[in-house]
Amino acid sequence: MTQSVAPLDLRRDLVALLPRLRRFALTLAPSMEAADGLVREACLKAISKGRPEGENERFLFRLVRDQSLETMRDKPEADAADLKIKAPAKGRPTVHQAIVLDMPQALASVFLLVEVEGLSHAETADILDISTGKVASYLCDARLHFADPDTHQAERRA
Amino acid sequence: MAASGGEALHVRLSALLDGQAAAEERQDLEARLQEDPHAQRVHEHLARGSSRGREVFNDLLKEPVPLDLVREIKTAPQPRKAVRLPSERRFPFPLKPTARQAGTACLLLFVLGGGLGYMLGQPSAATAHPPVADTRGDWLNDIVAHYRVFSRPTDRLAELPATDSAAIVEWLLANTGVNFRIPDLSGNGLTFQGARLFVAGGTPVGHLVYTSAEGEVIGLLFRKNHPDDDGFSELIRDSIALMSWKSPTTTYIVVGPSSAASLDEIAAKAAGLI
Missing domain, CATH: 1.10.10 (Arc Repressor Mutant, subunit A)
Structure with a gap:
């Protein structure tokens, strides 16, 4: 009789990945509350559909990204050019949350996936559905953004 | 810049x-x-x-993850997977009689029908038979009631503890007539706690008791087949789920809380081991 993976595994994996998923969602959302909403919906979808064979956390990043697009589609007032959903945040963001929230969304997402998560340009392009050329360009801009003294001043003010 | x-x-x-x-x-x-x-x-x-x-x-x-988010994901219901449990073997019987077979069958039916009609036409000397108790479904009610009662005090889950595995096998075999092995379900996150014996629908039922890391009590039950057994494979009564399968001589049931997402997998694993 064939044995399948214990079904609790995916939920346990998801719980272990929550900090990283929340961090990625924050690059796509206007607030931490909205980011948590994206993560919640993405995780519930992952649980109901199951993990595709051979997939790792990249498929979860893609689910979070898809969820952010879906949320944006449900809000017609959102500006299509700016992928962040303009909605007021309930709580005051922490210092580091504020730095990420102030960045243009594509820059923060690309920087996180390549520089922090260690994904290749191609993998990042696949998750964010953009070209590898844009990944390289956004990554450069994100590095310049973080190197900018104004970013540090904003952090100190926060 | x-x-x-x-x-x-x-x-x-x-x-x-x-x-x-x-x-x-x-x-x-x-x-x-x-x-x-x-x-x-x-x-x-x-x-x-x-x-x-x-x-x-x-x-x-380093920022803390909200507890309600963790809880929601930990307790999210999983879709039940279709697990194929063993069922009684059915022999293929192609219904393609020859003309001679068909003729014989017709003649046999005619004789049987005639005989039956003659018998029915005779005045009945027999008095009314005492009603036979319909035990169909009763044993499932008994199992649900038993599970509900015994699974509450988790410090007295078993009559014989898991350490007496040889005694468990001997005891339950003698009382149920079912030859079995105690399945190791640790791969499914279950720990064997011991065994119980009780009567459901008038028949002794062997009961192997397991617990999960989350504190869920899962029972693996078995009894000799009855001709009136339901052919159910999955049933939920109140908040208790039952999954059954049969061998040619024995009916097995896995019982647990309906929230136990992996009950079907446990049943599939136990079916291969018991």
Whole structure:
């Protein structure tokens, strides 16, 4: 009789990945509350559909990204050019949350996936559905953004 | 200086930083960095940005995750997978009689029908038979009631503890007539706690008791087949789920809380081991 993976595994994996998923969602959302909403919906979808064979956390990043697009589609007032959903945040963001929230969304997402998560340009392009050329360009801009003294001043003010 | 749009040199040096530049491009840029002070400054500036950005994102990981989010994901219901449980073997019987077979069958039916009609036509000398108790479904009610009662005090789950496995097998075999092995379900996160014996629908039922890490009590039950057994494979009564399968002589049931997402997998595993 064939044995399948214990079904609790995916939920346990998801719980272990929550900090990283929340961090990625924050690059796509206007607030931490909205980011948590994206993560919640993405995780519930992952649980109901199951993990595709051979997939790792990249498929979860893609689910979070898809969820952010879906949320944006449900809000017609959102500006299509700016992928962040303009909605007021309930709580005051922490210092580091504020730095990420102030960045243009594509820059923060690309920087996180390549520089922090260690994904290749191609993998990042696949998750964010953009070209590898844009990944390289956004990554450069994100590095310049973080190197900018104004970013540090904003952090100190926060 | 932020978000400049990425001049060609900036973008190329940025790609060099994360090792995405092609070998030829890398050699070219490294040579340029040796000679060009402007390129060196840009490279250092980008490296500083990388370092600072990593710090920001790494610090984000230290922030606490809301408990309600963790709880919601931990307890999210999983879709039940279709698990094929063993069922009684059915022999294929193609219904393609020859003319001779069909004729014989017709004659036999005629004789039987005639005989039956003659018997029915005779005045009945027999008095009314005492009603036979219909035990169909009763034993499932008994199992549900038993599970509900015994699974509450978790310190008295079993009559015989797991350490007496030889005694358990001997005891339950003698009382139920079912030959079995105690399945090791540790791969499914279950710990064997011991065994119980009770009567359901007038028949002794062997009961192997397991617990999960989450404190769920899962029972693996068995009894000799009855001709009036339901052919159910999955049933939920109140908040208790039952999954059954049969061998030619025995009916097995896995019982547990309906919230136990992996009950079907446990049943499939137990079916292969018991």
